Every structure is written in C-alpha cells, then in structure tokens.
Amino acid sequence: MGVILSAKNLQKIYGMGEVKVEAVKDISLEVEKGYFYAIIGKSGSGKSTLLHLLSGFDRPTKGTVKIGGENIHKMKDRRLSAIRREKMGFVFQSYNLLPEFCVEENIRMPLYLNRAKKDKGYIRSLMEKLGIYGLRLKFPSQLSGGEQQRVAIARALAAQPDIVFADEPTGNLDQQSGGDVLRLLKMMKEEWGQTILLVTHDMEIAQAADRIIEIRDGMVVGRGE
C-alpha cells in the first residue's frame, strides 16, 4: 500500500503578539492508503487542528502536507478545491448538512459540485447500505442525530474519495448510533477501500482503527496498530 498523504514538520500557532497558542508542534506523519487511522487525544490537544491542516481547511504556520506528492498548502484554491471534491470526503461532529436540501440532494451535492455524471445505482446502494434510503426525501430538520450523521457519511462517500476525514463523528450521538457510525466507517474501508482519518477523544472508538496516533499538547506522543 502506498502513502496517500504525508505531513512534515507541521506547526500551527494561533493568536498574535504576546498571546500565542501553539496548537500543533512539529508533527510529521504518513497516511497509507486503505487504512483506518484514529487520531486520539484529549480536548485541546490539537487533534482537530491537525485534521484541519491535513485536509487543507486551515493553513499551517510551518510545515508541509502532501497529497500525491504535491504540497496542498502551496496549491491554488481552485486546485485544492478540485482535490477536495475528487479525493476527500468529510464527516463532521455537527453533521453540517445543508438544511434546505433533502437527504438525497445533500448526498448528491459533491457530485453536482464535481460536475460528475449521476450514478443513480451507486447513490442508491450507498443509501441502502447506510439504511437511509427510506429517508431520502426528508430534510435534515426531520431526522435524528444518528440519521443525520449517516447522511453525512453518505455525502462524504458520494464522490468515492480516496480519503475520508472524520472529526469526532460520534461526538453528538448516543452509544447505539455511535456504534452504528463506527461500523459504517469500517465497512467503507473494507468494501470500498477508502482511507479513513478519524479524530476522537474516545479510546474505545479509536480501538476500532487499524492505526492510532496519539496527540498531546500538539505533539505526537504515540503511534500504534
């Protein structure tokens, strides 16, 4: 398996003048294709910031993040957006569904943005697998938290990305729904070969991953399988 994403000497400092917070301190890592990674750490340890830097949501103060050999932070916005559309999927703790679109429209949104041909069969099987086909015409406000998160996962997978970033995807869910989401993420990896980079503070959830990266005070303090 090859390296799909690599980060070198990542540093992120927030604030200006005298009040500075170093959220990420000199982190280097490589993400191999087809693995389920869990980045674990306590609240405020810098794990979400690391995820933001790896996905290009935020710019590092120092360091590089490479996808396919290219530093994403040196890329023009258009190129990075295209990479996001084609190669990345995102699952957020607060779902971030677009309230004015129904379930199916939310899921198809990445395809619309990517101007990709509509693959009805794939989207349908995706919805069926995630158990949300019956909800396809409902709006986010009509769904429970677990259902919304499943829609968010479906949306993340719609463009069949190489890598899925998940930021505390079970954080707002009960144990049952959280377990379901975790199973779905594992299924994604197994059935479609996606690389998953999951951020959590819960060791139990992290144990579902193939590899674990532990963060403390903005630094990697442990790696394991």
Place this chain on the structure above:
Amino acid sequence: MRKLVLRSFKGRKRELRISIIMLALIYMCGIMTILFQGSFYRSLESLRYEIYGEWTGAVFGAGESTEQILRELESTKQIGKIVVLGDAWLGENPLGVMGAADETARSLGRIQMEEGRFPSDSTEIALTETALNRLAGQAEVGGKVEIAPAENGEAKSYTLSGIVKPWGREWETDKHKLPSVILGMDETVQGETYLLFQNNNPDEMNRIQARMEKLEEGTYVCNEKAYPLDISAVYEFFQDGKFVFYLVLVAAILIGYLMMLTFKSRRYSLTVLRGMGADAGEVIQLVLWESAFLWGMAFLAGAVLSALAAGAALYAVHALVKIPVRLEIQAEYILEYIACVTVIYFMCNLAVALTAIGSQIRTAFKLDSGLLERSAPPKLKRAEKLTFFTCLRRKKIFYSKIYAGRFVISVLVMVVSAICLRLFIEEKKEYEYLMSALEYAYDYQADVPAEGLTDGQIGEIEEIDGVKSVEKECFINSSTMTQDIMSQEIRISAPAFKDSEYVRTYRKYNQKFLGVPVEKEGDYFSVWELRGLGPQDEEWLSYYEKAADLGAFDREAFLAGEECVLLLPPYQIRDLGIGKAPVYLNIEEMDEGKKVYAYETDGNAIAPGDTVKISTPWGEREIRVGAVIVSPETDLSVNARVAEVSEGFLSLLCGVEETRYAYVKINLDEAMDTAAAGAEVEGYFEMLGKETNLTDTAGFIRARAEDSLFDGTQYLFVLTAVWLVYMLMMYHGNQVFLKNEGKRIGVFRALGMDRGMLKSRYLLENLSEGGGIILVSAAIVTGEFLIRLRTYGAYDSVRMFQRILADNPGDVRLFLMALLIAVTAFLGVSVVTLYIPLKKLSDGNIAGNLGDSEGN
C-alpha cells in the same frame, strides 16, 4: 456583578458592537429628526410671523363687549389695540388711513420702524414710505408735517417721529383699512377700534368666531396667512410634535427586531447561568447592569451623533435651499423620545430576563442561535436535479421570510427614495426657476366685469415713474367671476345649432367639465370664457382675416361690435387628465382612433349674416355672424372658444359703459427704483379702492418659491430618514444573516467548491435578488411617473404620450436620474452590507467558517 458583565462583554464584542450601533442609531435618528423638524418648522413659523404678524384673530370695529369676551378667555394670551381715525388728507389728495397702535398691537403685528421711533403721543406721527412719498419731500424725520383729518379740512401740525415699514396687505379687508399714517396712542385718540389678539387654542378660536358672529359688533378675521388652515398633511404631522409618537413607534419596532434576533442566544446564556445557581434576582440584576452599560454607551454616542447630524442637516438646508433656519431645541419632545425609547429598551431586556427565569433548566439545552427563522420544509415527490437555480430557489423557499422581508423593505425604500429624490430635484429646480424668473410686476384681476380697469386708468398707470409697460386683456370668465355654480356658463345660441351633433357633443362635455346640469336638447354652445379683442390684438385680427372659411372677416364691423367670428373647427373629445373635454383638432396631436366631430356646413347650418345670441350672467345680446372658421386650426390655439367678439361688444353685453380690462399686468422697469415704483402703483390702486385684487408678482413668486423650498426640504428629509433606517436594518439584518451564511460557505468549501465558484454564486444570487428589487421598484416608480405625467398634459393615445415625453425631456431625464441614483444607492448599500462581507467570508479559511458559526 459589574465585573461579570464587563468580562462577559469581552467575549461578545461583535454582538455588542452591533447592538450598540443599532441602539445609538435609533437614538440618533429620533433626536436628529426632532431637532431638525423642530428647527425647520419653528424657523418657517417665525418667517410667517415676521411677514404676516403673530396675531391669530382680529376684530375690526370692535366694541367693549368684544374686548370683554376676549379678555374673559383664559387662553387669550395678548390683546392689542389699533384705533383708526379715518383718512388723512394732504389738501385734495388722500395720504392714507390715520390711526394709532398700542405696543401689544405693534408687537403682534410685527409693525417695525424703518427709521426713527414710534410716536409717543398724538402730537407725533409716523408714516409709511408710500405715504411719505406723497409728501414729495416736504418732510423729514424730526420735522413737522401738516396733515388734515378730512378732505380740504383744517390741517394740523405733527412731528414726524419715524418711517414705519409697510404692513402686510393680508391684514386688510375691503371695508377696514389699516393705518399708514400712525399717531402715538393716548387717550385723546378716539375712533374705530381694531383688536388684535393671540389665542392658540383652535377650539377657543372657533368659539370666539361663533360669539363674534352672534354679537355682530365688528368684522372678525383670522390670520390665515400666519396660521394657515389648509396646511398639508405633512406639515400638520410635523408641526405639533405628533411625529414623536411615530418616532417612538418606529424605535420600538427596531428595538423589538434587535431583541428578537438575539433573543434565543441570550435566553440560552441566562438559562445556563440559572443552571449554575444564579437566582432570579441575580439574573435580573445582571441583565439590568448589562443593559445599563450598553444603553450608556449607545445613548452617549447617539446624542453626540444626533447633534452633529442635525447640525449638518440644517447647514445643508441653509446652504442648499438658502432658507434661514436656526437650531431650536424642543427639549420636551427630545426628553419624551429619550424617555420612551429608554423605557422600551429596558422593558424588552427585562422581558428577556423574565423569560429566561421562566424557562425550564434542562441538561439537553442547546445553544440555538435562533438567528434565522426557517420556513417549514416543502414536501417533495422526488429529489430535484441540482443546478444553480435549484439551489437558489430552495434557499429562497427555506429562508422566505428573510428574503421576502428584505425584498419588500428594499422595494419600499427604492420607491420612496426614487420618488422623493425626483420631487426634491423638481422642487429645487422650481425654486431656482422661480427665483431666476422673479419679475417686478403687478397683476390686477377683476372679480366682476365692471371692476376692470378703463383705458384712462391704464393710461394713468403708464404715467407712473418706473412703470415700463402695461399689458391688458378684456374678457369675461363665468367660472371665476361668479360664485353661483348654476350660472357658470356662457351660452352662444342660434336656431341653426339645434340639431347639430357637433354642438350637442361640445355642449355635453363642456357642461360636464363645468359641473352644470347637462342639457341633451338645446340650440346653444356652452363655454365659460368670452374674449373681447381690440385694435391692439393685431395678431388675432389679421389671423381671422386669413383663416375665415365662410364669409369674410370685416375688421371694422368686428371692432364696432356689429359682427363676431365663429370658431367651429373639427374637434375630438380628449381626456385632459382632469376630465374629458372637446379639443380642437390639431393634425399633429390627433388620435386616429377617436371620432372627429366636424361642423355640419350643409342644410340648416349657421352662415355668415345669421345672428347668434350670447347669454352671460351679466346680460345677453345678439350679434351678426361675420366670418366662420370650420377647418382645422394649427396656427393659434383657440381651444374652448366658440365666438370671438370685440371689447366694445363685450362691454355692451355686460352692461358696462366703457371698455373694462379684467386682467392688467403692470411691468416695472428694473433699471429704476422698483420699490418706489411699486409703492406708487400700490398707492394708485389704494386710491381706486382696488388694492385687494392687486398682486405683487415678485411677492407671489417668492411665496411660491418658498413653498417649493419647504416641500423640497421635506422630501430631502424623508429621503435621508428612510435611508438611515434602511441602512440600519440592512446592516443589522445582514450581519445576522452573514453569521449563518458563514457556516454554509464552510460546508460548500469543504465539499470542494472553490472560492471563485462561491463568489460567482453569491454574485449571481445577489444580482438576481437585486435585479428583482430594481425591476419591481422601477415598475412602481414608472407607474407613478406616468400618472404624474398626466398633470403636465393628458395622454390618451400612444401618439400623445410620445408627444408629452418629447415635450418634457427634462422630466423624463429627471425621472431616470432619480431612479438611477436610487438604484446606485441601493447597490452601494447592498455591496457594502452584503456582498463585500460575503466575499470576505468566502476568502476566510474553512475551519474558521465552520467553527465561528453556531450549530444547525
């Protein structure tokens, strides 16, 4: 508690900034409006008092009972007395009315000295400049003058103490003249008493009028010039502070809006505080402290800004429209407004605190921004294909209240501002035009034919030094010269007119136009004006010589009053905007779709040599028909005339011995002393006893210019106020909207939408909304303009409409310019409050957009 509040402020800087700005602007707009309107109206009031006096009513020929009634009323503030002795004479020549005025009368009437001082007793005298001129240099201030109290009476010697400024002519009535030869008031001065009084209670004024009429002791008049009865709704609204109530109402709505937008987040934080153990008292205390801090800052900023803004607005009025305005602080209105707004603000905050206290504390309580109220989701049959327009439509359905609110408010603002702007520019241009066209002339218009001026009188006027020329017109007009509506028509009848459709239709529409009963059967034309031509009207006389279709125009017979000219050209019934009326056919303007009525010249038609009878409210007479014109007229406008007669015939018709000119215009020579010439002309008309129908054109034009100035200023003010409130709402509304939109931007960017695509989407979205607003506003404004255009000239056909547009290019330009300015201002506000912040949000990083915003 104060420390806690201050600490909490540090974490909510943006929210607080918006709240303070909003509240400060609410104070600013209200106080500024009160300061501006108060100053503006008081200044105008002062101007009117300066010109027309400050008294509210006067009784000419008042007796003791009248004085007693006035003094009994508590609401009567002041009573002044003028005693009129009668005419003063200088040998055989009248000098003016002699009388005395006490100090109160002088103050209420704004009677001021031009030179010297008021006479102190009956041995001293002050004269108006007109009266002084009649002495022809025989007197100077401090010197002696010999004046007789009766024609050729024994002259008495008086000391000339000063020259008095002319009194407003508006005071006078036909029967009661105001003194221009003023004696000092003492007990020896006895004569007819005029009482001037000031009573600002409208109910009392009505009662006084009723009692005076019952008492029949004198002639009662109201000072309608200084206290106009037919004031415009706008004026009434602003003059006595009623608008403060509406200002408070608008402020209450804005405060409510402000509270509504932040209500859920505030309730959340207060409920959390309750969950942490704060009791109800502490929550209320916290809210009140917080409100007090915010209020303090907003009030200070608002007060300073309002003073600056009102000063700037008054200065702008002063500079732009050259009206002498001075700052007047109406403390009671300002305090009233401040108190009401402050109470409303604190009450709203208290309501939030009480709601939080009443809310159930739950562990699952979530921070809900509550910023945007979403509509219920639509029911879908299938998922729609995603396109830009689907996305836009769905968003608009979802946030329909926000969009509809923004749309309606923006359209309203655009319409009001485009119309106000156009009206302001129109009024400003009218003012400039009037002031540039200020002509030094006097107009005389007779009430009845017998009151017209004779050639001899006009000759005497022409002799006055400084009179350049005199224009005269001989005519009768039944609608202006009679008060009886049933006799407001002049009939031109002949048996030949009996069965003519031409005559019948003409009569029908003219009678409808005049408001007199329509007579279906008849042998007459109905008109309201008849003109008398004389040898001086050479243009018309030679025109009739050329234009006669039937018979020939015999100039001598016409001027001798033996023959008339009949004008019977084809006509169409046209809508004049104020009603339908026959309009003589003009080939260029004719409406091809409308019937043309042509006089039937065959059969029993009128012919030269026949006789027509002309009946007027003042007499009737027959006259032979000389020439008849039946072909379309284009050279000279002859609308609304059927017959033309000579001035001699008109005099005979009305039973007037000599030719009388109902309208005379006296042009003064601007190269000479127009004031002196004017005084002479006025003196001449005073001598004739016709001064009440004499209008000083310059004064009249100035009054009209002042009206334009006043209206223009109001339009400008309304325009400014509307835009201030609009900017306020747009700024605040869009700030809240943007807070929610930041998250949407974050999600779209996370899904791979690049910045360019995002910006172009927002541009398209804003353009589509702005375009809709502009289109709807433009349609409404255009509709209003088209209706208004009918006041310039009626159009009831495409050709006429095109002609009116072509004839009024300035108005069309003005309309387009006003619309363009309103559109530009709207785009400017939208770009600043919406598009630029959206662009800024799009340029921010995704993590920031997703993190800054609150949960769904």
